[in-house]
Amino acid sequence: EADIYQTPRYLVIGTGKKITLECSQTMGHDKMYWYQQDPGMELHLIHYSYGVNSTEKGDLSSESTVSRIRTEHFPLTLESARPSHTSQYLCASSGHYNSPLHFGNGTRLTVT
Amino acid sequence: RKEVEQDPGPFNVPEGATVAFNCTYSNSASQSFFWYRQDCRKEPKLLMSVYSSGNEDGRFTAQLNRASQYISLLIRDSKLSDSATYLCVVKVVSSASKIIFGSGTRLSIRP
Numbered sequence: 001e002a003d004i005y006q007t008p009r010y011l012v013i014g015t016g017k018k019i020t021l022e023c024s025q026t027m028g029h030d031k032m033y034w035y036q037q038d039p040g041m042e043l044h045l046i047h048y049s050y051g052v053n054s055t056e057k058g059d060l061s062s063e064s065t066v067s068r069i070r071t072e073h074f075p076l077t078l079e080s081a082r083p084s085h086t087s088q089y090l091c092a093s094s095g096h097y098n099s100p101l102h103f104g105n106g107t108r109l110t111v112t
Numbered sequence: 113r114k115e116v117e118q119d120p121g122p123f124n125v126p127e128g129a130t131v132a133f134n135c136t137y138s139n140s141a142s143q144s145f146f147w148y149r150q151d152c153r154k155e156p157k158l159l160m161s162v163y164s165s166g167n168e169d170g171r172f173t174a175q176l177n178r179a180s181q182y183i184s185l186l187i188r189d190s191k192l193s194d195s196a197t198y199l200c201v202v203k204v205v206s207s208a209s210k211i212i213f214g215s216g217t218r219l220s221i222r223p
Contacts, residue, residue, distance in 0.1 A: 033211070039153065042215050043199075090155055098144045099207060103155040 001026055006091050006104035013081055014112055015039065020077045024110045032074040033101065035090040036060060049074055071072030081111040114137055118200050118214035126222055129190050133217045134198030136182040143205035145176055150197045150216065159185075161200070183215050187219075195221045 004025040013019055025032065034047040035058075045058030049068040063085070064078050074093075078085055087106050092101040114179035118135045125131050137145075160167065162174040164185050173186040187194055200214035 043156070043213050045211075082116075088119045088153070094211075098203065100146045100161060101156075101201070101211065103157070106155050108153075 002044045004091065004093055004102050004104045006078050008091075008098075008107060010108045010110075012110045012112060015049050015082055017081050019078050019081055019109070021089055021091075021109070022073045023062045023076070023104055024072050025074075025093045025102070025104075027093060027095065027102070028071060028073060029093035029095050029102075032068070032073065033094075034058070034064075034066060034074070034076050035092065036062070037088045037090060039088075061106065067085065081109075083111045085109060113138065114215070116200055116202050116212045116214040118198075119217050120215070122218035124220045124222060125190060126172040127190060127192060129221075130186065130188050131190055131219065132187075133185045133198055133200075133219075134182055135184070136180075137200075137202045137209075137212070138180070139202070139204050139212075141204050142181075142202045144203035145174075145183050146203075147172075147174055147183075147205055148199040148201055150199055152197075158198055190219075190221050192219065192221050192223065195219055201219050 007022045030051040032049045035043045037043045044060035046062040047066040049055045088106050089105045091104040094101045116137050147159040148156040149159045150156040162176045166175045171188045175184045197216040198219050199216045202212045204210035
């Protein structure tokens with residue numbers, strides 16, 4: 001089993017609040033990713049990182065930001081949550097280029 | 113045209129049947145290939161990597177055809193627990209961010 005963890009598992013929050021979704025991995029992987037997925041829909045890449053102090057935006061425009069101060073930690077922040085941010089957020093990591101992604105169990109976010 | 117295309121499904125087959133999924137990719141620089149399984153409202157989980165020589169894991173067999181740029185997944189003696197969405201994933205060499213997910217194929221096994 002992959003060692004990648006996301007917290008919280010579920011979050012219900014009001015509009016305008018600032019939130020941070022946590023993602024940590026203990027595998028020493030350089031590459032980490034954040035995906036957004038609505039029920040029954042495709043995964044969309046919103047942020048990725050090649051390593052410490054490296055972050056890039058993904059294919060899907062997102063109002064969130066990320067940071068990578070430590071290899072094992074890749075938090076995602078929404079400065080002001082809106083109902084349109086309601087979705088599942090999945091964090092993943094991978095080792096060398098040919099290795100697969102390992103996913104965390106996701107954060108299901110509901111913004112009321 | 114999407115870079116990775118899968119049979120959309122849904123596939124509805126009886127328990128014990130053999131079912132096959134195909135996935136085509138368009139980027140010839142694709143280097144690594146995987147099948148993932150995703151249950152409803154869960155995270156994708158790696159089912160198996162796909163190698164040029166083909167590989168088997170129990171009831172599951174994966175094949176890669178680089179010339180025709182497709183990969184396949186065969187499930188034999190299907191179980192009720194095989195019901196899920198199966199995602200084809202392609203990694204393109206030279207860019208860590210170029211990981212392309214297919215839209216998934218839904219499989220439902222009926223008793």
